[in-house]
Amino acid sequence: MTTDSTEPIIRLERADIYQGERPVLNDVHFEINKGEFVYLIGRTGSGKSSLLKTLYADLWLHTGSAKVAGYELHNIKRADIPFLRRRIGIVFQDFQLLSDRSVEDNLAFVLRATGWEDKGKISKRIAEVLMQVGLGTAQKRMPHQLSGGEQQRVVIARAMLNEPQILIADEPTGNLDPEVGDQIMAVFRTINNAGTAILMATHNHDFLKRFPARVIKCENGGVTMS
Template sequence: MTESSEPIIALEQADIYQGDRPVLNDVNFEIKKGEFVYLIGRTGSGKSSLLKTLYADLWLHTGSAKVAGYELHHIKRADIPFLRRKIGIVFQDFQLLSDRSVEDNLAFVLRATGWDQQAKISKRIAEVLMQVGLGTAHKRMPHQLSGGEQQRVVIARAMLNEPKILIADEPTGNLDPEVGDQIINVFRTINNAGTAILMATHNHDFIKRFPARVLKCENGSVTIS
């Protein structure tokens, strides 16, 4: 199998734990390059634990999982930052640094991941802000942005290192429906440009209006539809 055709995410007989407690058993699925996949399930069904396992915030105890070329069942702690550069993570709570501008929030991430040329940093920041529809927001502080605008900055931050996949945990959960629609459209634009998306959501209206493959966490299992 060539690298380009290899799934970005592949789990086989994976058991997902939250601490010492098993929450999902015998998980098997793949996500291919450029795919859009929803992750649904009731609160407490294991969605967040599954996502945290994919970006190595929780350890994979049994089974195998390969994400962006990294085997999670063998991954070393030193390799986790490199895994996370190949995936973008979007949280429900924005986690922006409140003491610095949008531009400085993004520059902080780039410098932390090895970028050192200011011209390239500025160019990449301009590109991702344009991508999420915030091309003029460079100098604004997080408190000067609406919730929807802050979430766009978070998506821009996740896109900085051109990830193969965006993993989003309830990205519209704290937003009103109209703003949520704007955010789902940002994700669809990014997906149409070639980045895979795995999005946990409680919003079944999205799935009706923008159909895609669905993974469902229920009764300790993950089913695919």
């Protein structure tokens, strides 16, 4: 496992993406460089989520090669997957917050699970990421006390805790109304402008017009660039 400051954060070559035993994307080639913002688009069932799950090793890469944040997915050991996931932040459409814990405790749980021990450092990092997403005073609130947009901000903050090289977001505005979706998009763009790469799967083609960036499209069992 190596990281080179000039190499892409994500590189796939001749990769075949499977959902279980079923191939969904064939012969996939693309790269994402440090600090890039890239959209992933395609119809429902076109393979977007399977591709994203392969990138964070939730699905195995069967054929071809892929390197993500310095880890070779075609050779990765199960024991290394948690370390890969510390270098990438993952933002889901459904928030997956622990409903019985405060915002602060949700975030502290992740930090402790990834090896943080110093309570002072944990509190400081939580305050930093909540400020980054515009929720600086939300530490003590419970998930049910937050709006959908606020919950998604917490999810983004959670993904940023270990200062990932890239955020992988799967339809992060899919459950939000358009105005709130725009606010979440603004959070992603702020994070990207500060240097974190972002790969965002979205059905919202309005974003592509208003916030132009490179586009990767899943269609007809393959991936195309535009």
